[in-house]
Amino acid sequence: MKALQFVSAGSYVVNDIPVPQIGADEVLLAARSVGICHSDIVLLEGRYILPFRFPVTPGHEWSAEVMEVGASVSSLRAGDRVVGECVVSEVDHFGFTMNGAMSEYFVAKAAWLHKIPDNLSWTQGALVEPFSCGYNATLKADNLDASDTAIVFGAGPIGLGVVAAAAAKGVRVLIAEPSEARAQLALELGAEGVLDPSSESFVEAALEATRGGASVVFEASGHPSAMAATLExxxxxxxxxxxxxxxxxxxxAKLGLIQAKQLQIRGIIGSPGVWPETIRFLSRTGLDLSKLVTKTVPVAEATSAYDAVINDKTQVKVHVTSDAH
Ligand SMILES: [Zn+2]
Structure with a gap:
């Protein structure tokens, strides 16, 4: 089968390797759609947050079809359409410390998998993982509802997921994003207005647009200057x-604002424990995030997908597909 492998720091190839064998509690999966994440590039550079070894096949944002189940697996059967969690233990992340989904076939434990309903396409399925992070952020903003006005910093895939989830919940959402193309995607996903965080008058404009400040602020850009601006x-x-x-x-940062405004500040990591809700939310709302996918290539040409992510800053989300049976 074809599998993309990171073979050493900065170097990746598509190799022909044997289809993996499954254990009793495992499932053999045929990849359908696999997204590339910024954290894959961090892994490629050889500096992931957990220890790992090259060669490794990346891919933690995926949808797949069950081909075969191990002897002790009763929850799934061949033909099921599934997605799977990435943070599988404190020392193992799927697609980082162990081989991921960027291949024709791959193995995962049944316990990590969730079935997806028929009204989610393979592409939408591979967006469940990044969307679950944005959706989780909206769950952690206590009692978020249509009475709130939110500012979201950063229209990358995670920030766009926050925009889509919050807007679907009826929240008035403004996006703070310097790239016009990305801000445009936020508008298409339900944001009502755009603020340019690189402008001199950004804080003034934000306070005016929210009539004195946002009741909820999401920071999804990862820039310390944006983290400081959330307080203002x-x-x-x-x-x-x-x-x-x-x-x-x-x-x-004007840290005194935390006390003066009685702010409630929270940090979150990923989306543990919220996958079933995420899938139900996507299915019920009909929210379609596939417009985030700006390029799609077959697995045999997966190196060109990584080339695009590394060299072309206009790409938002690149997907690699396979239809192996
Ligand atoms: Zn990711």
Whole structure:
């Protein structure tokens, strides 16, 4: 079978390797759609947050069809359409410390998998993982509803998921994003207005657009300067949810605002425990995030998908597909 492998830091190839064998509690899956994430590129550079070894097949944002189940698996059968969680234990992340889904066939434990309903396409299925992070952020902004005005910092795949989830819940959403193309996607997913965080008058404009501050602020850009700005655009007693990742950089911030505005600030990691809700929410709302996918290539040409993610900053989400049987 064809599998994309990271063979050493910065180097990736599509190799022909044997179809893997399954154990009693495992499932053999045929990949259908697999998304590339910024964290795959971090892995490729050889500096993931957990120890791992090359060669490794990436791919933690995926949808697949069950081909075969192990002797002790009773929850699934051949033909089921599934997606799977990435954070499988404290020391193992699927598609990072163990081989992921960027191949024709791959193995996962049945316990990590969730069936998807027929009204989610394979492409939508592979967007469940990134969307679950944005959806989880909306769950962590206590009692988020249509009475709220939210500012979302960053229209990358996670921020766009926040926009879509919050807008579907009736929230008035403004996107803070310097790229016009990405801001446009946010508008298509339900944002009502755009703020340019790189402008001198950004805070003023944000306070005016929200009539004194946003009741909820989501930080999904990972920029310390944006994290600092969340305090300034927040309303009195606002809820702030931080999901954007940054390691080690800093920025000046008006920290006194935390006390003066009685802000409630929360940081979250990923989306553990919310996958069933995420899938029900997508299925029930009919929310279609496939417009986030700006390029799709077959697995045999998967290296070109990584080339695009690394070299072409206009790509939002690149998917690799397979129809092996
Ligand atoms: Zn990801």
């Amino acid at each position: 655009v927040a309303a009195f007693k606002a809820r702030l949810v931080n999901i954007g990742i940054d390691v080690g950089r800093s920025a000046p």
